[in-house]
Amino acid sequence: MNIKSQRVFTTLVVVCSFSFLITTVQFAHARAPEVGVQPQPQFRPRFTHQFRIDPDDQEDYMTGETPEGDQKYIKPQQNGDGYESDGSEFSDFEASEERWENSVTPEDGCFEILPYWTWVGTVKPVLNWGYRSDAGANPLCAVANGATAEFTIAGEKKVVTAHKDRDIWRADSPLDGCETRDLGAELIEYQITGMPAPARVVMPPCAKSKEVQFTFLADTQKAPWIAEVFSNILAKLPSQFVLHGGDHVQTGGNRGMWRQFFRAMRPMLGNQAIVSAIGNHDYRDSGKQARNYSEFFDVEPDKAFYVVEAGPVRLFVLNSNFYLKRIDIEEQVKWLESALAVPAQWKIVAFHHPPFSNGIGHLPLPFLSKEHLKIRTYLLPLFEQMGVDLVLNGHTHLFERARNNGIEFMTTGAAGGRMGPFGRRNSKVFFSAQKRTAFWLSADDRHLEVQVLGQSGEVVDTWVKAKSIFSRDVSLPFSIAPGR
Numbered sequence: 365m366n367i368k369s370q371r372v373f374t375t376l377v378v379v380c381s382f383s384f385l386i387t388t389v390q391f392a393h394a395r396a397p398e399v400g401v402q403p404q405p406q407f408r409p410r411f412t413h414q415f416r417i418d419p420d421d422q423e424d425y426m427t428g429e430t431p432e433g434d435q436k437y438i439k440p441q442q443n444g445d446g447y448e449s450d451g452s453e454f455s456d457f458e459a460s461e462e463r464w465e466n467s468v469t470p471e472d473g474c475f476e477i478l479p480y481w482t483w484v485g486t487v488k489p490v491l492n493w494g495y496r497s498d499a500g501a502n503p504l505c506a507v508a509n510g511a512t513a514e515f516t517i518a519g520e521k522k523v524v525t526a527h528k529d530r531d532i533w534r535a536d537s538p539l540d541g542c543e544t545r546d547l548g549a550e551l552i553e554y555q556i557t558g559m560p561a562p563a564r565v566v567m568p569p570c571a572k573s574k575e576v577q578f579t580f581l582a583d584t585q586k587a588p589w590i591a592e593v594f595s596n597i598l599a600k601l602p603s604q605f606v607l608h609g610g611d612h613v614q615t616g617g618n619r620g621m622w623r624q625f626f627r628a629m630r631p632m633l634g635n636q637a638i639v640s641a642i643g644n645h646d647y648r649d650s651g652k653q654a655r656n657y658s659e660f661f662d663v664e665p666d667k668a669f670y671v672v673e674a675g676p677v678r679l680f681v682l683n684s685n686f687y688l689k690r691i692d693i694e695e696q697v698k699w700l701e702s703a704l705a706v707p708a709q710w711k712i713v714a715f716h717h718p719p720f721s722n723g724i725g726h727l728p729l730p731f732l733s734k735e736h737l738k739i740r741t742y743l744l745p746l747f748e749q750m751g752v753d754l755v756l757n758g759h760t761h762l763f764e765r766a767r768n769n770g771i772e773f774m775t776t777g778a779a780g781g782r783m784g785p786f787g788r789r790n791s792k793v794f795f796s797a798q799k800r801t802a803f804w805l806s807a808d809d810r811h812l813e814v815q816v817l818g819q820s821g822e823v824v825d826t827w828v829k830a831k832s833i834f835s836r837d838v839s840l841p842f843s844i845a846p847g848r
């Protein structure tokens with residue numbers, strides 16, 4: 365062995381010895397028990413594009429894995445091309461869920477579902493309620509001979525015999541919004557069997573109304589305690605009805621979730637009617653038939669598209685669940701062509717899936733949702749041709765604003781679902797944030813205004829359109845952190 369070879373050999377021996385020493389120290393350190401510290405289960409997030417896919421739904425979201433091996437939703441943060449999470453939102457969510465489940469509601473009394481008003485494709489609003497299965501044993505509930513509802517309108521009493529649809533009782537309001545106002549009243553007092561005291565409902569507007577105010581929220585699905593916060597905020601605002609953009613509950617087939625939904629929305633739905641667009645989660649039961657939705661809203665889910673006349677606003681509610689092959693977009697296009705042809709000062713369209721979004725999995729690669737493409741291809745040209753002013757959506761769990769060919773698109777952040785992660789930027793979306801919001805809308809013959817409210821009732825954004833003179837936007841996106 366020459367001198368050069370000896371030096372190389374010596375160097376190798378030194379390097380190997382040093383590496384062995386370092387490895388041994390690290391191994392020993394890693395195995396050293398920590399005195400006085402109990403081992404804590406660690407949340408092990410999966411990194412980088414881990415999706416759970418419903419093959420029909422095409423809804424994807426990121427999951428993490430608990431130490432027990434359960435899949436849990438995580439709030440991911442973008443990290444390079446991938447996403448990661450420490451699972452913190454998962455922990456907070458689970459704790460709140462437990463508190464809600466254990467909450468006691470003595471006001472429920474005789475009711476499985478407390479009285480609520482619907483205005484889903486009908487001229488008159490409808491009063492609905494569901495008795496508890498054991499209510500018959502309570503004489504105060506008196507369900508044996510069927511139920512009646514007593515309405516007082518402008519001092520005059522009318523008793524209506526209710527009819528039962530599956531487990532829900534229904535009584536049509538004796539008058540619609542126009543007829544009620546013709547009597548000089550906007551409110552109807554109502555009381556049904558088992559209710560401890562009469563309550564009051566604001567009648568929805570009618571075509572003759574000069575102005576209208578209503579509220580909008582969506583995706584209450586996973587956290588009724590958040591929906592309840594918004595419900596309390598919106599109930600204090602002047603409005604004649606509430607519009608829900610779909611995904612009322614996380615699992616449409618789970619009746620307990622519906623009970624929670626109606627309990628959370630009680631501050632509103634006892635006093636004003638709900639107009640509902642159906643979401644993909646509302647279809648989540650066996651065969652995706654949306655049976656509970658159908659029972660609670662008295663509508664055939666697949667045909668849940670209709671128009672309500674609300675003073676200067678014609679509001680078109682669509683069923684955008686086109687991932688279900690039986691939801692025929694051409695049927696709705698055909699219906700819309702004639703419905704939109706009726707002149708109106710303001711034309712607003714509401715449906716669940718936004719055509720433009722930065723939300724991951726909802727538009728960009730790797731999964732291109734069919735419903736968005738269909739909406740763009742079939743519906744947007746019609747909206748533009750027929751002078752639609754505003755489109756309201758939910759689904760992505762982001763507060764987003766987009767603009768395209770003179771139409772404003774506003775997507776409310778989830779009022780109960782987990783906040784959506786960001787995907788690839790969409791060129792039509794000019795503002796996008798992980799922000800829970802609900803909207804308050806106001807319209808007269810000159811102005812259409814949307815105020816975007818946060819969880820404390822604060823106004824975080826405003827959009828105004830003045831049609832007869834000019835169109836303008838007043839956006840205050842700086843009041844919330846930009847999403848991207």
Ligand SMILES: [Fe+2]
Binds near residue numbers: 611644645716759760
């Ligand atoms: Fe959805």
